[in-house]
Amino acid sequence: MEADPLWSRRGFLGMGVGALGAAALAACGDGSGSASTAPGAEVPKALLDAAAPLKGSSMGMLSQKLYSTAANAALDSAVKKFADATGTTIQNSLVQADAGDVVAKIDAEVKGGVARDLAFMTDSRFVAQFHALGDLEDVTDIVTALTAVYGEPCAEAKNFCVFDGKWFAIPYHFIGIGSFLRKDWMQEKGITPKDVYTWAELRDLCLEISDPAKRRFGWGMTVNRSGDGNGMIEALINSYGGAIASDDGRKVTFDTPETVQAVTFLGDVYTNPKYQAMLPPGVDSWTDTSNNENWLAGVLGYTRNSFSVYADSKTKKNPVYGNTHAFSDCIGPATDRSLLLGQSQGFVVFKGAKNGTLGKLLAQYLVSAPALIGVAKEAPGLAMPAWEKVWDADPFFTSGDPAFPMLRTMSQQTLPLPTKNGLSFPQKASAGQQAVVAAYVLTDMMQQVVQGAAPAQAVTAAHAAMVRIFTQQGLPQ
Secondary structure (H helix, E strand, O other): OOOOOOOOHHHHHOOOHHHHHHHHHHOOOOOOOHHHEOOOOOOEHHHHHHHHHHOOOEEEEEEEOOOOHHHHHHHHHHHHHHHHHHOOEEEEEEEOOOOOOHHHHHHHHHHOOOOOOEEEEEHHHHHHHHHHOOOEOOOHHHHHHHHHHHOOEOOOHHHHOEEOOEEOOEEEEEEOEEEEEEHHHHHHOOOOOOOOOEHHHHHHHHHHOOEHHHOEEEEOOOOOOOHHHHHHHHHHHHHHOOOOEOOOOOOEOOOOHHHHHHHHHHHHHHHOHHHHHHOOOOHHHOOOOHHHHHHHOOOEEEEEEEOHHHHHHHHOOOOOHHHEEEEOOOEOOOOOOOOOOOEEEEEEEEOOOOOHHHHHHHHHHHOOHHHHHHHHHHOOOOOEEOEHHHHOOOHHHHHOOOOHHHHHHHHHOOOOEEOOOOOEEOOOOOHHHHHHHHOOHHHHHHHHHHOOOOHHHHHHHHHHHHHHHHHHOOOOO
């Protein structure tokens, strides 16, 4: 096969072996065809050749734990396939991302010279924090080479993985996020599902389809400390025209009339007796898995989540799957379209990595269709391609589920998305904003409102806490 002229010998000489695999892939097509794959290995020959000098070496990998245990096992299988094919040893360990001290623990490992060589973490939640701490290697060469092979990476990754024009994370897989309604409950009430709702419409719909006597509770979201609670609160505030910070990510701008309006609306859902019938018992103390468990148990009419809950219902043949209406986020007074961006997992190479070269080659393999397909089938919608051409490399990605076209559109949409009052999403990746979310300032604020604090008072207190956190992150206010 004729080499791509973009990859001249001079280009090869300018790259380390870590990028050489992707560069060679660019000369061999998409990396998934038989011409570039060693028999029985599914690891492209270009990567095998690049890894040959590393035979007998070892490395450690840190993986953000997926909700599906079968998906975690599928990832382990792909890692083992690469290790066996390259004659290397790779130890893959799981990390629970919702542990509040995950960044501090990994930073201590990096500073202590004992960090794993490669890790993947959710880009919009963690990469800016690690970058601000000086923990990450520049991986622009790898992303550039992969772009030549697989086309453009998902849109939101270009915001959350790039700092000063350089990539510090390699997009791995796109994480679908969505809203889910029980369409059978709606049909019983003569309600036709829609693809777009305002938050007020959704609230009223959830009340209408609720029936506590039948263990049907419409509103399946908590404002207790959890990643899902954080995500819902921030999304709702953004749709009202509020935000934790300015678009450049440097200035706390939380305490505004728009934010107070949003917090007032959401607080009313949990405190107004009118809506008590749609709230599940114990919702005020739910953790991150509670809405998943209750949705799969068939007692919720609505929840908002990554596609983990959708994937679980499909792979385990739960009857909830066939009664699920998946749609994008709700809109608010400041928006006329959903601001939902999705997320992606990004591979990072930590400073001081002892075998970062092998880690970079492994990352290039894991983003490909042959390596990703096993994970995606065990976590449909939760682990989707992060690269344009990988979407078309296997029929499962394009037609494996009715929700997949929505997720592909989300992953490739033109960004940023504006609000009517001048904000743009995604905002610039900010260590301050990510640290605020990780500290559960948003959920703690809503808990104050649920317990009787005035929304304006709770917002002002949260703003002050955010100022302290931004200052701690090197962004004095």
